[in-house]
Amino acid sequence: MPERKNKFLNTQVQDLEIAGVYKDLDANLLNLIRTNKINPKPLMICSGSTSSGCAAKDHWTLDLRYRFKKVEFYPAQNEVLIEAGVDMKTLIEELKDHKRSFPIGISGSTGIGYILTGGISPLSRKYGLAIDQIKELGGYWANGEKFKLKKPLHSSSKDHLVQWKALCGAAPFLAIITHIKLKTHQLKPLGVWETTLEPEQLAETISISEQWPIQASLYWMWGETIKAFGVYEFKENYSEKGFTEIINEVPKSDDFKTSQIEDLTQLNRFNLPIPSDSFNQNKYSEVVGILGPPLRNKSYELVKTIEKLMQNKPNPSCYISAQQLGGATMTEVKNLSSFVHRNSMWKPWITGTWEAGNNEQRKKSLDWIENGWIELEKYFPGVHLAQIHPHLHWHQKEIKAAFKAWLPELQQLKSKFDPEGILLPL
Ligand SMILES: Cc1cc2nc3c(=O)[nH]c(=O)nc-3n(C[C@H](O)[C@H](O)[C@H](O)COP(=O)(O)OP(=O)(O)OC[C@H]3O[C@@H](n4cnc5c(N)ncnc54)[C@H](O)[C@@H]3O)c2cc1C
Incomplete structure (x- = not known):
C-alpha cells in the first residue's frame, strides 16, 4: 500500500497534501501505469526531492530514494x-x-x-x-x-x-x-575565491570571465549584496599560474578570500548574500533558469537591468544568480541531448521567495520572477528546465523556450511513449 506521509527537501512540497507515496516501482504500480489507472494524472516522480516539481497537491508520488540506492x-x-x-x-x-x-x-x-x-x-x-x-x-x-x-x-x-x-x-x-x-x-584539487562586488565590478568580472580558460568558471549571486564566486580546477597542485593570474585580475573588495577544496561538495562554505533564514522550513520559493550566449560588451547594460529588478524585489530572500557555461558545453558538436542551447555561456536563475502560507507575498514573488524573466529574455532567450512548473501558468512558455525547434519531435515521442499522460505534460 502506498504511504501518505513523506519527507521532501523542497519545503513547499513538504507541506502539500498529496495523495500518497509509492516507495517502489513494483509490479502493482507498473500494472496501474500499464492499465492507465493512475488517478489523478500525472504520477509525480521524485529523486532528490529538491524541486517544487517532485510532488503535487492530491497527486501520487513515486519516491525513488527508498529502493534505488545502489x-x-x-x-x-x-x-x-x-x-x-x-x-x-x-x-x-x-x-x-x-x-x-x-x-x-x-x-x-x-x-x-x-x-x-x-x-x-x-x-x-x-x-x-x-x-x-x-x-x-x-x-x-x-x-x-x-x-x-x-x-x-x-x-x-x-x-x-x-x-x-x-x-x-x-x-x-x-x-x-x-x-x-x-x-x-x-579527482583533482580545486581553488575557489569569493568576494563582494559593486554592480560595475560585477559587469567587469563577467566581461573578464568570458576569456577565462575552461578550467575556471564564475558564479555570482545578487541578493542583499552582490557576491562573485570562482572555481578553478588545478592540474596537479595548488600553486598554478593560471589560478594566480585570474585572482590577480578580478575586481575585489576587502572580504576577498581564496581557499582550496577537495571537491565540489565543499562549495557550501561560501557565504551567500541573502538572509540566513532564506532556506528555512517556513520559506517557499520558485526558480526560473534561463540561458544565453556570451555577453561580450553587454555586461554593463545587463547589470543595469538587474539593478532595477533588484530595487523592486518583493522581499530580502529573493535573488538573481548566474552560472557560467562555455568550453566543453559549447563544443559538444554532436549534441546527443535535448539541451538545445549549446551556444550558451550564461545560465542566470531568478529565485522568488515568500513566507509559507502568505498568498499575497507568493503572488508578488511569482510576478517578480515573471517580470525579471521578460526583462532578461533579450540577453537570455533560452530556458534551462532544471525546475519544471506544471503547476504554474508559464509552463507552456518554459517548455517552448527550453526545447525550441526540437519540441515537435519530443511531442511525437510523448504520444508514442506516454499516450495516456502518465508523466508531466509536454
Ligand atoms: C540547492 C540547489 C542547487 C542547485 N544547483 C544546480 C546547479 O549547480 N546546476 C544545475 O544544473 N542545477 C542545479 N539545481 C537545480 C536542480 O539540479 C534541479 O532542480 C533538479 O531537477 C533537481 O533534481 P532532484 O533529483 O533533486 O529533484 P526532484 O525534485 O526529485 O526531481 C526534479 C524533476 O525531475 C524529474 N525526475 C526526477 N527523477 C526522475 C527520474 N528518475 N526519472 C524521470 N524523471 C525524474 C521529476 O519529475 C521532477 O520534475 C540546484 C537546485 C538546488 C535546490
Missing part, C-alpha cells in the same frame, strides 16, 4: 552506475575512494533530476554538462515498457538516436529512469 564503480572503464535514488553528494563521496569525480552542481543534495535535466556544474566548461557524461540509461517508458539504452554509435538506428536525445534532457516527460551509467573524471 552505486557501483567499474574500475576498468572508470564508469559508475547509480540508481535513481542516489544524491550527488553520495555519488562523489563514493567516487573519491577511487580518486575519481563527477561534475555535480553547486549543491550535493540534488538527486538524479540534476543529471536528467542537463546538469550545469562549475566544472562543465572543462567536462561538459552532466548529461554529456551519460553512457547508459535504463528504466520504464511512461507506457510501462521496460528499456535500457546505451549511448548511440555512428551505426545506431535513427530510433535509438532520437530516444537517447529525448531522454538526455527531457526524461521527466517520457520515462521513469531507474539507473544511469556515467563517465567519471580524475
